[in-house]
């Protein structure tokens with residue numbers, strides 16, 4: 468193959484792609500293996516790849532690879548293509564924008580798209596108070612900026628984070644993240660003034676939300692001191708840490724404590740935002756209005772965009788020039804976000820996320836009754852997970868989790884894993900996926916999970 472030439476495969480993705488799973492080679496196929504060899508010679512191994520099937524086109528719930536295989540996408544590029552790949556409104560908006568101009572830098576000569584996205588964020592985020600937003604590129608950048616804003620607003624330094632948290636891979640967000648390997652190991656020293664407290668993890672601690680919150684608050688008050696806390700940073704449903712849904716009342720109690728302590732409550736909705744959990748933002752399930760929200764991933768249908776949105780008086784604490792970046796709120800990404808928001812609202816995707824939960828969760832719960840390795844089934848909307856344990860000891864079983872994920876991959880179903888202990892299978896289908904495809908994927912997953920029960924019985 469020409470080392471620089473295009474690879475085979477459909478050139479048009481989007482919802483028009485045939486929506487069925489079809490394997491025409493083993494996975495990865497020969498063209499993917501060729502690309503893998505090139506990748507190994509050119510790409511740093513620190514940027515790892517879960518499943519080296521190289522994509523040629525994608526849309527709806529399907530990924531088509533360079534060998535012509537059609538795989539079911541239960542990952543959405545880690546919760547990004549919530550509305551589906553190459554969604555028509557995103558393509559339209561981006562094409563129009565790319566023909567007009569690609570970049571000027573909002574900090575130099577601004578443009579309307581940036582303002583329009585900030586207006587939408589003010590409308591869509593919880594709370595009717597006066598809000599402001601600032602746009603960035605990645606989730607980590609949004610979280611870092613939220614912390615900067617909280618610190619300058621309060622004049623305090625300490626940041627409270629939780630067990631199992633994941634907030635990114637930059638220096639500050641590595642410090643905010645809990646899991647050592649692979650995210651932090653060897654990359655220190657890390658930023659100071661970060662304090663980790665216990666999360667509510669109902670499957671493991673069995674505590675009601677208010678009790679779990681009291682346990683965390685006790686640690687904050689005794690080890691940090693309320694008056695030193697600039698920000699409390701919480702994922703309303705934890706993502707990489709294991710799709711942990713805190714017990715009811717936990718998020719609200721932590722937010723209430725933050726308000727009473729004069730600390731800024733930051734919701735990291737990078738993974739949970741934009742309809743993923745069956746609400747525009749997951750905090751809504753808890754009736755919580757955060758002071759600041761960090762958003763990214765699903766915001767722009769696959770283009771890199773992130774945002775911090777929050778109370779005007781907090782956001783306006785940062786002086787002119789203190790926030791921003793060359794590419795933050797790039798015109799193409801803003802155009803994509805406007806297309807993505809239009810799609811979520813026009814296509815009723817919040818309701819679709821709830822319908823996916825209603826279809827998938829009972830099926831996973833039924834499986835739990837027959838597969839002893841399933842310790843817990845949880846999640847909201849189209850953010851669902853299965854936690855696997857060793858049935859004999861109840862301990863996390865990462866090896867079984869990897870085995871199930873591999874079986875799914877080989878059969879053409881892209882599932883992801885997560886969790887501090889690597890023992891959680893997570894499902895993040897695009898909301899554009901059809902029920903037939905979802906059922907097919909669930910059948911494959913069920914077979915892979917049942918093979919564990921079979922293995923245990925043998």
Ligand SMILES: Cc1ncc(COP(=O)(O)O)c(C=O)c1O
Nearest residue numbers: 605606607633634635706737738
């Ligand atoms: C909750 C949460 N915060 C922050 C991040 C970091 O986002 P990014 O990878 O865009 O920097 C992620 C990424 O998975 C995330 O899930």
